Amino acid sequence: MTYQPLTTASKPWKICSVYPHLKDSYWLSVNYGMVEHAKKLGVELKVLEAGGYPHLEKQQTQIKDCHQWGADAIILGTVDSTAYQGILSQLTGEIPVFATINDIDVTDPDIRKNITAKVGVDWYEMGQAAGEFLAKRHPRGSGVVNIAWLPGPSQRGGTKPVTQGFLDAVKDSDINIIKTMWADNSKELQRNLIQKLFASGQHLDYIVGGAVAAEVAISELRSNHKSDDISIVSTYLSHGVYRGLRRGKILFAPTDKMAQQAMLSLDQAVRHLEDKPIERDLSPKIEWLTPTHLPKDVIADSLSPAEFRPAFSVYNHKVRR
The missing domain is CATH 3.40.50.2300 (Response regulator)
Structure with a gap:
């Protein structure tokens, strides 16, 4: 996939991202990809995590929290592909939503109307x-x-x-x-x-x-x-x-290059907010890895560095702890 990510944003947009959890290295790597790109672009990023796939109600509350925070865009890693059928717009209002990593049911009219773009691998x-x-x-x-x-x-x-x-x-x-x-x-x-x-x-x-x-x-x-x-x-x-x-x-x-997917989701959100050209359905190429084939660039697009810790807030090019 050839894609030119943005290098800067025109203003510090408020992006709110909701993950199913941050309990494993997969979602930690998602967090890393998103946080790094937010730091680079200079946007404000707020990260919320539901604590696990069974916690649908908590995730729904967190989407409302994004709304109350005044988010310009919401990036949603849903806990369940069908859970938001008919109700997504009630939670998000007019805020554009970007689906990341996990599939969401775009056959549902309410979801389809509210999902601006998505990133994910089948x-x-x-x-x-x-x-x-x-x-x-x-x-x-x-x-x-x-x-x-x-x-x-x-x-x-x-x-x-x-x-x-x-x-x-x-x-x-x-x-x-x-x-x-x-x-x-x-x-x-x-x-x-x-x-x-x-x-x-x-x-x-x-x-x-x-x-x-x-x-x-x-x-x-x-x-x-x-x-x-x-x-x-x-x-x-x-x-x-x-x-x-x-x-x-x-x-x-x-x-499936999860750090890259997270970067792409944030990039989609900022592109949309700035009326820039946007690809609405992005999917990195799945790479096969074996003990004799571990390309450095593929690993960098996939995993967070060993020293990276979960980050829940980015402001003015820096992580706020």
């Missing part, structure tokens, strides 16, 4: 990427391999499209899914799933799943002396997955 394609990687390694007739599929929470985020993309990609290969296990993206819950998996005694060749499952799998395989027998594939990138790729402990992860 999570079906993230699952598909992981599936294609494995299907290429194990084509039909090469010998059946058993995998456990641990995509994350069953209800929220992109796990359903990820699962569909993965299943579609492996259906004509020798990949045999022997177990599908759902749980929220906490290390403890994902660790429990992997321990149950080992306790079942089933023969396994791969653990494939979300970044949290992939990260936890590294230490669980090591402590159970299975690192040489079972390989790990992740459906998205995190700091822990990146470390795993660098050390050869994880074979593959796609990245």
